[in-house]
Structure formats: structure tokens, C-alpha cells
Amino acid sequence: MDVVRRNNVVVKGNGSQVMMFAHGFGCDQNMWRYVAPAFEENYKIVLFDLVGAGGSDLSAFIPRKYEKLEGYADDIIEIATVLQLRDIIFVGHSVSTLMGIIASQKSPGLLKSLVLVSPSPSYINDGDYVGGFTKPQIEELLESLDQNHLGWSMAMAPVIMGNPDRKELSEELSNSFCRTDPAIAKHFARTTFLSDKRDLLSAVHIPTLILQCADDVIAPQSVGEYMHQQMNGSKLVLMKATGHCPNLSAPEETIDGIMTFLS
């Protein structure tokens, strides 16, 4: 199988030290468009799309495989193997941070350090653990995906137009970035929001940076603090940036945070 094509892998940059950037739920490698270029001068940059997202090969989306984050982690290991990458600095956003953690444990030596941007090991509150969502809230989310009455249907616009020859019409209708096949988005949402990888955290022994935003509705500060406490020797940076995507809303602060950690 052509892993490079499957995951739409893009390699850039001048350095020999590898930095691999992984995107999370929603969107694709474009999530790193304001951050990755800052590292191109001194690093070898590897960008890719998770299968089911962006320019990945949608026919490679095997629901059973991607029911678990391990399926996605296996792809990361495969990409590294095919491109003969070792000692990678792994930069993950959102749910892909867990894929990085899984990959680091499945394949020791593959990853040298972890940069976790807006990570969360589990989204559902559980006893003292505040994940940010109650079980009924996550159920409501998954139900709203099932009914497809939110804007997820955006991806369907060209189909509804039924006029593939007239591309300009489809492009006018749909928003070109972050388009997702609704069925895949639904599947990925289930995998993402129902996973609980808290038990993996204490076994991480490579240097780790946690970038935590203020006012992040998906991964609240309590989650960043929990991870920091569970992961020995990790570094927690509380950012001024708000929301869940500092890589887009505060690229400079994100770049500074990563550079400080790497130096």
C-alpha cells in the first residue's frame, strides 16, 4: 500500500531533525499552515492527513480499523517506517495527541519528544476527573451527528447540486477547507469523544510539552493540569490564546511555546 498517498504525506524543510505534525478531529494538515513554516529552516517537516480527512485516500477508510485510536496510531508508525524516520519530534493537536502517545509506546524510539496542543485523554467527566463534558452531552453530540441536522451536511452540497460538470457552482456552495464526509465525521467523532486513554499517561517517559489554551470548551484547563500531573517530567504552558485551535488563532504564541521547549 502506498502510505504516502493514503495519508497525503507532505515532506518539507531543510533540517535533519524530523518534526511530524498531526491534526485532530475536523479539518486536515492545513491546521498547521501558520505554524509549520516557522520550523522549515531548521527541521525536516512531515505533514499528513488522517485517513478520512483532507486529501487522504477515502477508500482506505476502514471503519473497523479506525474505530480505535490505535488504528490511527498504526498509520503514524507506518508513515515513519516507510519514510525511515526515527527520533521524531511529534506535534499533535487535539485527539491526535493521543495517537502520538499510543505510537510512542507501541514503537519505542520512534518518537523523541511530544508536543501536545490542546490535548485531552478523555472528554467525559468521571468522578474527580473533569473532562469537560457529561456523558449525556457527548450522547447529544453523537445523536446530533446521527441526525445530521447541523452544518455537517455542508460536505453534501456538490451532491445536492447534482452537477459535477459545473464546478464553479459546487465551489460557490461549499466551503473549501475542512470539508468532511458526514459518515466519516460521525465515525471519527465517536472514536474521538468516547476514547479514554488516561491510563497511558503515566507510562510516557519522553520529554513532553502541553500547550493549554484559556477558555477551551473542548479541552478545559483542568484537563491540561491533569495530564501534566500524570505525566512525569512534562512541561505545561498555559497560553493566552483562547479556544481549541491556538495553531490557527495564535500561531506566534504556539510557535514560541514549541521553540522554547525545543531549545
Next chain:
Amino acid sequence: MEPQIPTDTNDLQENFEDFFETALCGFIIANTQGSILRANKKVAEWANCATDDLKGKRFSDLLTIGGKIYYETHLWPLLRMQGFFDEVVLELSGATGQKLRVMVNALERRDKDGKPCFIRYTILKASDRLQYEQNLQEAKKIAEQELIKQTELVTLREQLIAVLGHDLRNPLSAVAMAVDLLTSTSGDETTILLATLKRSTSRMRELINNIMDFARTRLGEGIVLSRQDIALEPVLQEVVAEMRLIYPNREIRTLFEIIEPVNCDSHRIAQLLSNLIANAITHGDNNFPVNIHAIHDDGNLELSVCNNGDPIPADLHEHLFAPFTREAILPSKPGLGLGLYICSEIARAHNAKLSFASSAKETCFTFYMNS
């Protein structure tokens, strides 16, 4: 400074503050981090709070849980990359828990260097529109189910026709054979009765064949040809001889100019001719002959069957080759209305054309096949 909204409605002047605040759609201005700087009264009304209470919140705070996550993971990235998003359906979550479905457009206003300055959201109530959309979806689903049900029924019915036709053919063959046998051994007094029997069985056979062909074409098999180069004239002569035997009182004139072998399915061409002759005899004037003309020239075959009599009514022309088309004004004439349909299917299978011309002078059906 607080916006000045005119309070004196007796002397209302057009005013942008008023436009912003009293619009029927919601307006929100947020900073580049997505934190609300100002929202209009409509938004506050939907969120069931005061406009000031919205300041400092994130846009996603107004949404239901599904919308919140969709916004933070898809729409916010889209807005940052593309500079806008539009026509996105989201649900506002009111303070009292009721949900309002809305259509949202957002624009990231950027300065001349492309640096984002602030974000503007326009929110339109869309619950009626979406309800309508949902009703359409429901109606479509019901129509699709109904269609599946009807298609199954039709298939079942056509299978029944095919089986029935097949089962009727065997006893009919037995009757026909008995008639032939009796014809060769009986005296004059029974000959007339036997001729009637022969005519009836032949007519029934024709009807059954047509029904079976109809069922076959409807069941998707179509008319399957077995083509070969064949001397066609004897085949046509045999059909004519049989028709003369069945209709001894009618004159059938022929003019055949076929020398070279013709590439076709001769059984099907015979069936076509037999149907066309029966048609001409049924609908033509008893006092005039039926004229059959076949020319094979340069590989092209033209076979026409003409009769005198009343022309085909104009309102039948359009659907003449459709199954079950009959002369409604003359219900006494026999036939299911399948004959011409089968003829046209036979022509189609041969990549040939079956056409007709009907006037007060005569009515002609012409089969034309290119080499």
C-alpha cells in the same frame, strides 16, 4: 461609548445603530480570538439574556453541544483559513434549554496586510426552512418506499403474465394439432367449423406469444435475437399463406423483391409480419386488399403492410407503439394492444425503424432496416 438608539419613534431617521440593533437577524462582532465584543438585541432575545451578558463570551457558548464542537473543530479553523464561512446550519441553545435552528454566516475582517481585525457573524432564524427541508426528506423517503413496493408488485404481475402465457401455450398446441388432424380426415360438413377453430387457435397463439414477449421485455430480458443470413422470401410467403388460410375471405397481395440473403432473426421478422397483417385485417376495410411489399436492396430491407379504411385517429399517433394502446372508440375490435408494441420491440432489437403513415387513402406500417 454606548450606542445611541433613537427612542422617539415619531421622528425616525435612518440610522446605522438602529439598523444594527433592531434587525430581524442576529449580528455579532467578536475579536480575533472569537470573544464577543457586541451583539444585537435579536441575539440577546434568542439567548434569553441582556446584550451586555453576551460580552466576553465565545460565539460557541451560544450553541448546543453538537454545534459547539462542530464550531470549534470545523468552523473556527475554516474561518481562520478561508476568512469566512457561510450558510452553515447551527442550533442556538437558549438559556431555558429550548433550541433554535439558525443559519450562520461569518466573516473575518482583515486589514490591508491580511491581519485579522475582528469577526462579524450574521445569524438568521431558519427553523421553518429546516422544518420544510425535513418534511421534504420525509416525503422523499415515503415516496421511495412506495416506489419500491409498486416496483415489486409490477414485477410480480409481469412474472404472472409470463408464467400464465407459457402454461396456456401447451394445451393450445394440443388443440391446434387436433384441428390439423381432423382437417385431414373429416368431410366437407365439418370443414367450416374446423376453419373457425383453426382461426381461433391461431389468434390465441398470437396473443399468447405477444403477452410472453411483452412480459419478457418488461422483466428486462428484452427481445433476444438469433440473427443469421437467410433467404427471407420463403419465410414471408409462409406467413402470408398461413394468414390466407386463417382469413380466407380477405385478399392479401404481395410484391417481394428479395434476392440476396438477409441478415436477421427470421422467426422475429415472421412474427412482425404476422402481427402487421393481423392488424391490417382487423382495422382495414373488408372490401379492399391488404398490400405487402418487401424490397431488399443494397443490404437495406424495407417491409411494408398497407390497408385501406379509416385512418388511425390523430390522438392515438403519439402512443401507437406503447403497450396496451387500443382504439378506444372501437372497443369491439379484438386485441390487447400489444401487437404493435412487440413489432416495435422487434424492430428495435434489429436496430431497425418501424414507422407508419396514415391517411384517408391508406394506412401503411413500414419496417426499415439499414445494412
